Structure formats: structure tokens, C-alpha cells
Amino acid sequence: MSTTLERNAPISPPPPEQNEHPQRKWYEYFGFSTDHKVIGIQYLVTAFFFYFIGGALAEVMRTELSTPDPDFVQPEFYNQLLTMHGTIMLFLWIIPAGAAFANYLIPLMIGAEDMAFPRLNGVAFWMIPPGGILLMSSFFNGAPQAGWTSYPPLSLVSGKSGEEIWILSILILGTSSMLGAFNFVTTILLMRMPDMDIHSMPLFCWSMLATSGLIIIGTPVLGAALILLSFDLIAGTAFFNPAGGGDPIVYQHMFWFYSHPAVYIMILPFFGAISEILPVHARKPIFGYRAIAYSSLAISFLGLIVWAHHMFSSGTPGWLRMFFMATTMIIAVPTGIKVFSWCATIWGGKLSLNSAFIFAVGFLSSFLIGGLSGVMLASVPFDIHVHDTYFIVAHFHYVLFGGSVFGLFAAVYHWFPKMTGRMVNETLGQIHFVMTFIGFNITFLPMHQLGLQGMNRRIALYDPQFQFLNMVCTVGSYILALSTFPFIINIIWSLYKGEKAGRNPWRALTLEWQTASPPIIENFEEEPVLWAGPYDYGIDTESIDGDEDVEDMLAAVTSESQ
Amino acid sequence: MTLISLWYGQNHGLLPMAASNDAGEVDELFNFMMTIATGLFLLVEGVLVYSLFKFRRQKGDTTDGPPIEGNVPLEIVWTAIPTVIVFILSIYSFEIYNRMGGLDPMAAGDPGPQMMAHSHHHSELVALDTSQQNIALGLGISPESQQGINPLEIKVNGIQYAWVFTYPESGVISGEIHVPVNRPVALNMTAGDVIHAFWLPEFRIKQDVIPGRETNLVFTANQVGQYPVICAELCGAYHGGMKTQLYVQTEEEYAQWIQDNTFAMKESGESVAMNPVSNSDTEFLEPYAQDMGVDADTLAQLKP
């Protein structure tokens, strides 16, 4: 919370130019900015840019996999594609997209005028484009081809320059993500408006708190692993190289110590977004606020002690496999609490089936499948069978696409009016949802069966018996590719021609809806007012006359203060 | 709903055939999990779909829903049920894993046998033996069958992109693996270059094959037949082609095969590395040809 002396005279009208809703100029979005809203938009647009690149790579891979022979691309190139697809989608799409919403929403939601460290925030964003361009540049000089996991010794022998570029770019992107996390934690803990205690904070902030904790603790260890890998690659040490007396398994432990929490870093922000979106459009309070808030923290903590479940068939002794099986199983409990609470939030509400809400429901139904297969994978005897097969590919796409990406689209549709001041086109939004949902399930559902039947992952050539299901997946992926077109058209069209949104088109209660759309510089015209909990739908409405809705009241509050 | 779950859990038809008793047990575990998962899936999706139809907002209705902020007993129930389920699953998985031999001390890095493993297998097999590890990893002998017949030992070496099997008893070296039915087979595996993974889908077992370390797999085939052996850890461009066959044979056929090959080995002295890709993909022979040079060297070392 940061208030100024000038602002402490709320009765006097603000200077006239502030009445005109001062906005950032268009060119400010292309330069270094310290405004959290500008940075949020920068993150989001950059993330989408890389999403389309990563998606294009995926389409090339699926095209290749429509036949058992590697006829469309060379196997070396296929391995480059899969490495780059994974890296881009994780480090340049989902993680920055989560940071985008965190940047945009956290100060608004807690009634602050900006982040705790605005300049650091700008720096964090501006590390992403160089990191991304550096990564893409490796295509000209032999991209890395050891998978996004980059297990040595393979990563040490499969193209030095590409691998080193990969390492550098991950170090840059990891640092960026850490700088972001420092900001989120400090802002959430210390800058809430005075009468907002931690239990009346929106759940998105709770989930970002959990996410940031994981970033702060996990990312440096990945950094350490990559520095050592870099030494092996360039200086000829043998930390992970058995040829010189090292041990590749140590890398796997260090890598997964970050990269398992990274899964939660990628999904938790969207858990938070879903917790915001469902109550608004169901017109009901969130079911079990504290359970959802604490389960985020529980997931975050447990997420730090489950990493070796990625290594059940690797160099992990039996007793360790059992330990990590137990911790992994336990993580199903807080996740289950969340899913059930969301279902209960919808139950009995008054649902508006708009784009944001149906994407949120799509999130629930797809994430559920990813969660269920996740519990199966925790079971060591079964995981040994399906580890590194298409069952895994199906599982993590159900979590990361069915979970994070659906959540992300829901968030885009939900906060688009706030960010731009205009509504999206509902018809296009719903076409987008239907195509995405169908394409997604056709692409990834058959992969479960492929994996169980014996198709391993990361291969350009496969056994002809799997061709039919692979064809199905490829067709699904084309539908998925097409589904982005209604989205792009919708966003561009709505940006210019969309219906004006007003302050609070969803009649939502969190603070970001108390200011103009898009919010003015430094967010609030006057001190935001915490006149209801973030999810108090249906509680205060009895006292309101039937025809007076939240927006009128807000207007009244505004005029009153001016 | 329960009935559908039970039925689907048994009849999903998603798994390939099971060629060992252990595989059957893993399948039962999977079926059990599939039953629970189907039940939960139907429950949650049912709630979602029902809500979408039942609780749709009427046009012009701007009122809010009922202000229900939670329900402690309900929340306790849906915390307790998953807890119980994962507890049962953990115990069940532990049981199965133990029966598969996963906690066999030989395989689990117990300090005693470690040294044995070290001294027994410390040989010229591993070219990189400066880093020879003495932690054995993987699946050991099932506790039940431990005091039975002594297992057939086979050394497995994974190299880009082929498997090489050495039979220490007879000195046979082969690119395919032949084993007798109903006799435990113990694989001592290592890799020559990068990490590979030895996967037998029909046996539901897999273990990474790690350069500089030895890993183990023990299995007992109970059905004669031919099964794929697949590398399941990204090992380079032709990772997808790193396949071979496992032949489970009757005792007599197996003895015959060993005899033929011992003979052939003596005659030719040539390496018998197999082309891992099947006959159709001739265009991939080219890159292998170079690797074969390496293979021949490795094989030369392997010769007894």
C-alpha cells in the first residue's frame, strides 16, 4: 500500500487531466516501462508470439508423425523440433503468460498502484525477448536436440553450440522468472491496502504466492545444474559425464528438483485464475476459500519433494522410488480439494455460459483427466511400464494444455475487457472454445492408448501398427491449429470494434473492477474501497434494490468522491 | 456409475498382452486404478455437465446465486476420500513392486551386495570403468522365486542405436535376445555412450541403461513368443529405430539356438551386431553404417 500526501486529500477533485483517464501511449508498450500494466501486456503479447512459434513446431512434428517413416523431416531435425517445442512452450509461453497475469492483476487486486520494485519488474520482462531470440537463433546453427530435459551424456555429444545456446537462454529466462517472483512475493505480502488482510485477498494472489515460492527455491538449483552442464560442455569437466568419472544421474536430480516444481509454477497461476473466474460467472461465492488458498501452499510445499518420480525407471534405488511414490500420491489430495471446491462453486449458481466461463469449465474437465492419469503415474509399477511413452505425453498435455492453456484462455477472455476497455465477441469466443476442446481431445486422448500399447516418445519413426491412432492425433492437431484463427480474429476485431466494456462488465467484486477499463496510470482514481470480500456474491444483494446493480453503485461512489 | 466403472476398469482393452506373471499383476493394478479413475471421472464430469444445463442463468436474471461459502463436513469428506484412495493405492503399489523384486537388496543398493556386484561385474565390458559404480539399480528377483532355479544371466550393452546381448555361459553375442520360457532371466545392463532405456512392453518392465553404472532387470516369461525390445530414453536422432526382438522359446529351442550361435561364432569370428531397424527402413542403414564401426570395436572388447 503506498499512498501519497497529495492523495490524502480525497475530497478535492483530481487535476483535470487525470479525469481524462490518462493512458499509456502505444509506443510505450514497445519500450522499457515500469508500469506493471504495460509490463503485463508486454509479457502476454510476447508469450502469445512464442506460443504461435511453438505451436507451428508442434504441427510440423505431428505432420511427420502421420506416417511411421521419417519422410517429412529428418530425424535430427525432428529432435531439434521436439527440444525447441518443449522449451518454448514451457519457458517462453506458459511461464511468461502466468507472469503476465500476475503483473497485470496483483497490484490491481490488492489496491496498490504498482509493484514493489517497478524497475526490477521492467528488467525482468526485458530479459525475455533476448532469451527467446537467442534460443530461436540456435536454429541457424544446429538447434539443441537432447530434449528439453537435456540429459547428459546425450546433451554433451549432440551439438555443442546449440546446447550452449540453450543453456544460456534458459539461464536468462530463469533469472527473469526469479526477478518476477521477488516482486510478486514482496508486493503481495507488503503492499495490500490497509484493510485487506491476507484472508480477504483474492485467491489469484494466494496462488501467485505459492508459485513465487517455488520459483525462488527451485530455479536457482536448475541454474546450478546448467552451470555445471555448461562446464562439462565447454571446459571439459566431467560432472555429468561418465567418460570422465562423473554421474549423469546427479544432473537428473538437480534438473527435476526445479523442473517438477516448474510444473506447479505453470499450473498454479491458472488455478488462481480459475478461482477468480468461476465465482464471477456463476454468481456464487467460491466454495471453501481457505481450503483452496491453503491447498495452493500445500501443493507448493509437496511439489518440492516429489521430483524423483520423473526418475522411477532411472538410477533411483527401490526405497527412494517408494518414498517418492508416497509423496506424489499425497499431492493428489490438495489438488482434489481444489477440483471438488470448484465443482461445488458452480453447483447451484447462475451460470453465464460466456467464453471465459466455458473455457474455465473446459479447464476443469481436461485437467481432471490429467490429474487422474497423474495419480496412476505416481504408482511405481505402472509408471515403469509407461514412463517415457506417449502415455506421459498425453498426461502432461492434459495438465499443461488442458489445464494451463485452457485456464489461460479463460483468463484472457475474462480480463480482456479490463485490459482493453472492450468486450470480446462471444460468438467467435465460443467457436474458439469448441474447436479447441474438440481438437485438443482428438489430439491427446488417443496418445494414452498409444503409450500403453508400446509407443515410446521422442521418436521420428515408429512401428507401423500405431499409424491409425497417430493419424487421428495429427488430424486433431490440425483442428487445434485452426482453432487459433477465431481467437486471433476475435482479439484484433474486439480491440478496435468491440463493445465498450465499462468498469465492471461482469459485476465482479475484486478490486481490479473498481477502476476504469483500462485502468488509469497508477490504477485507481481514488483509494479503492474494500466494501465486500472478493467472492461475496449473493451476500449483500439482499440489501440492494432489484434494479440497482454493482455498476450503478460504483458510479455513485465515483461521483460522490469527485 | 459404479457398474460402468467396474466394467470399464476390466474391459478397457488398452494394454498389450501380458507375457509374464508380474505383468499380469501390474495389469491388475492398472485395472484397479482405471476403475477408480473412471468413477471419479464420471462423477466430476457428470456434475459439470449437469450444472451446465441445470444452473444456466435465465435471460434478464441479474441476481446472484445462494451465498454458500463452504461446508465443512463436505470438505472433510472430499479430503478424506482421496486420502484413503491414495493410501490404498500406495500400499497396493508397494506390494506389487515388492513382488516384482523392486526391493530386492541386490537391486536396491544395499551396502553388502553392492561390493559383490562391483567385484563380479567389474570387467572389460564397461569401457569407461574409471567411473564404475557399485550401486545396482532396477528390478531384482521376485522374493517368491528367489530360492528356485538360478536365473539365466545375460549382459546387455546399449549403444547408439543397437542392443548387444552377451551370454556369459556360452559366450554367445547377439543383437537379439533369446530366453527360455519359465526361467528367470537376469539382465545386467550398461550403456556404452549415452543413456538408453530397456523396455519390454509385454512384460511391463523398463529400466534406464546408464553409462558407467550397472542396472538390473529380472523377469520370467511365461509365454512363448516374439516381443519387441524398445529403447525408451531419447538417445539421439535414430532413437526411434533402436529396437530389437525378444524371443521367448521352449527350453529345447533355446538350447538349439545357443548351440547354433556358439558354433557360428567360432566359425566366423565376425561380429553379429544386428541391424536394429527392421528390413523395410533401408534408408536408415546409411547412418548406422558409421556407427557399426564403433559397434565392431565395442564387440571386439566383448569377446571372451
Add this chain to the structure above:
Amino acid sequence: MQGSTVDNKSQIAIASEQEAEQGHGHHEHPDFRMVGLYIFLISDSMTFIGFFAALLIYRAIMPVWPPEGMPEFELLIPIINTAILVASSFVMHEGQKSLKQNDVGGLQKYFGITAAMGAVFLAGQVYEYSHAEFGLTTNLLASCFYVLTGFHGLHVLTGVLLILCVLWRSREEGHYSASSHFGVEAAEIYWHFVDVIWLVLFVLVYLINN
């Protein structure tokens, strides 16, 4: 409900006045920067923990440890270095205490000594590197030694630069005072952190592998 908004607003006004009195102004959050520093140090220590964990795992699983042919670490210089670094923390604290009494000259004196001690530490480390009987790639332990001490050395170097930064700024009259000294405090906390890491490093690298 609308009535309550007014109440809330007056509460806020009161709260903000209180804040203003405490000196929390616009865009000025000295306490936040300190929190940020602590969070950064948590992250930074995780990097070291990653390196230490790798070293300890190697130590635990390698059949021969220390690796064959690895000479024992020469302890004389590291012990002197340890003493210098630990002592420098106390010296630095004196500097901060001086500043708390508005004695900028004292601050400059003690921080100058601290920077010099840091430089001596670094020189000692360079000497150690140049006289070591093993190179970066000799074996695992040697590699770990160089990477860990090198990474720590970078931190010491950063610390020295931070101190020099503080000294540079302290030339300006009134830049640091008893009430405003974030830079001084941050540099000191960072220095103590580097010191503590060194003690752990000294035990884990030099002592237990000899």
C-alpha cells in the same frame, strides 16, 4: 453498504496519514528493498545448496573418494582466508555502527578496511589457484573445488564492488545518515551472507574431503 464505504474511506485516510508520518512515501519503500534482498539471498543460497548437494552426492556414491591421485588440499591459505573473511564481517559491522551515530568518516574507514580485506581474500584465492597441483578437469573433486570456490569468489568480488559503491556514494554529503542507510545495510547483509557461505564451503570442500 454505501454508507460503509464512507466509513472505510475515512479509515483509509487515517491509515494513510499514519503511514505518511512513518515516512512511507510515494515510490519509496526502504523496507521493501530489504525484504527483496532477503528473498534474493534465499534464492542465491539455493544455488549454493545445489552445488553443495552435487558435491555431497558425488562423495556418497563414488566408490573411490577422494578420487585417486588427488592431493590433499593445502590448508594454510584457506585458513588465513577464513580468518580474514570472518574478521572482515566484524570490521564491516563497526562501519555500520559508526554510521548509526552519524559518523560517516567511521563508515568510510571501516568499509574501506573491509574492502581491502576482501581484496586480500581474493588475492589469496588466486594464489591458491595458481599453486594448486590439480587443474579444473583433473577429477571430479578438483572440478567441484574450482567451480564452488570460483562461484563463491565471484560473490566476494560482487561484495567488494558493492562496498566500493557505498564508499563512492558516501562522498556525497548526507547521502547516508543514521536514518537513511539502505545501501550500507544491504551491502553488509550481503557480506555476512557471503561469509556464512564460505564457512559452509570451507567445511564441505576442504575439510571433509581431506
